[in-house]
Amino acid sequence: MDILRSVRAVAEAEGPGVVDWDRAAAAAKRATDPGSIALTDAERAGYATDVRDARSRLAAVAGIDFDVPDAVEVQNRHHWIDASVGTFRRVMDPIEAAAVGDGEEVGAVGNPGADSLDVMPDSAPGPIGPAPGAAFARDLSRVANTGxxxxxxxxxxxxxxxxxxxxxxxxxxxxxxxxxxxxxxxxAVADALDVEYPRFRRWIAFHEVTHAAEFGAAPWLPEYLESRVERGIEGMVGGAGGVEGTAGRGLDPDAFAELQTAMTAVEGYAEVLMDRAFDDEYADLRRKLDERRGGGGPVRRLAQRLLGLGLKRRQYERGAAFFRHVADARDIEAAGAVWERAENLPTAAEIDDPEAWLVRVDP
Incomplete structure (x- = not known):
């Protein structure tokens, strides 16, 4: 881990886009200890067994037939950065294309309240010729976004x-x-929580495989989420698909609300199903991990707030409360009716009033 080299990588950001993704990944890795993935044979077998057992248990409890991905990887932190930077980039691509291709003004990505900076090419003629300092402003914006x-x-x-x-x-x-x-x-977290590492690892496997179950049960879900992301981005950058009156002013509020509600359902269902399917004690794991999510020092809490992790925690809580009510009122298979079609997703109001969803869908 080398903070100085990380800062240098950010300062050297270059290229035509609003983010230098290669430098962003390099800086993140230089500031992050990769950790070890020198697995013992028992650990390697443990991961494979956890995933296999999770699939079998979840399929039996939820009544869902699904496959786990062919790519099941045990990673270190640098591997995760390499795997995830592509996701960040795909979300940002339309914004970058609009900024670079259309010459729109963009502020620093990480600071929605930042002043807009002119990213017009230096040679682009204005009313009185090239904009003075445009190149410097563009480079400064790129460095801020990359950082x-x-x-x-x-x-x-x-x-x-x-x-x-x-x-x-x-x-x-x-x-x-x-x-x-x-x-x-x-x-590291198993050690910090003072819980048995194999049991904790298995519990995490159940959580992630539950998400695979959701997407397996709802083949329409990826396209549904993608369309809401795309609509929101189009509204933010002023694309042709933006909602009239919102283009260039921020996320399409309807798309954003639908995306938030869908993700609340995704996270909440996973919480409830994994607990009902898990084949060992988990109450202490849930309690200690929830305490960890809400704890940490001021820097950690600030980072969580800036990255929207507090919102994600509220998604867990609201979604889990909804699905617990439905599963208790009917059963867990009835709760899975959410994934039969997009129209079965609860509305934002129904998340807080599951009886209304039960009346409407009647699973």
């Missing part, structure tokens, strides 16, 4: 335990989904 992305990638790489990646917005529509476990973080 923001490097910070986000590094912080998440040090905290993510596992990840199911449905590869939203992938260039290849048939690209296989991925399942990743960040081994050094799993070991």
């Amino acid at each position: 923001s992305m490097a910070f986000a990638l590094g912080f998440l790489a040090r905290n993510v335990l596992g990840q199911y990646d449905p590869l939203l917005l992938a260039d290849e529509p048939d690209a296989d989904h991925g399942l990743y476990f960040v081994h050094p973080n799993i070991v």
Whole structure:
């Protein structure tokens, strides 16, 4: 881990885009200890068994038939950065294309309140010729954006335990989904929580495989989420698909609300199903991990707030409360009716009033 080299990588950001992704990834890795993935044979077999057992248990409990990804990887933190930078980039590509291709003004990506900076090419004629300082402003914006992305990638790489990646917005529509476990973080958090590492690792595997179950049960879900992301971005950059009156002013509020509600359902269902399917004690794991999510020093809490992790925690809580009510009122298979079609997703109001959803859908 070398903070000075990380800062230097950010300062050397270059290229035509608003983010230098190679430098962002390099800076994140230089500021992050990769950790060890020198697995013993028992650990390697343990991961494979955990994933296999999770699939069998979840399929039996939820009544869902699904496959786990072909790509199940045990990663270190640098591997996670390399795997995830593509996701960040795919989301940002339309914004970069609009900024670079249309000459629109953009501020620093990591600071929505930042002043806009002119990114017109130096040679672009204005009313009185080339804009003075345009190149400097563009370069400064790129450095700020690259630094923001490097910070986000590094912080998440040090905290993510596992990840199911449905590869939203992938260039290849048939690209296989991925399942990743960040081994050094799993070991470190199990130690910090003072819980048995094999049981904790298995619990994390159940959580991530639950997401695979959701997407397997809902083949329409990736396209649904992608369309909301794309609509929101189009509204933010003023694309042709933006909602009238919102283009260039921020996320399409309807798309954003639908995306938030869908992700609340995704996270909440995973919480409830994994607990009901898990084949060992988990109450202490849940309690200690929740305490960890809400704890940490001021820097960690600030980072969580900037990255929206507090919002994600509220998604867990609201979504889990909804699905617990539905599962208790009917059963867990009835709760899975959410994934039969997009129209079965709860509305934002129904998340807080599950009885209304039960009346409407009647699973």
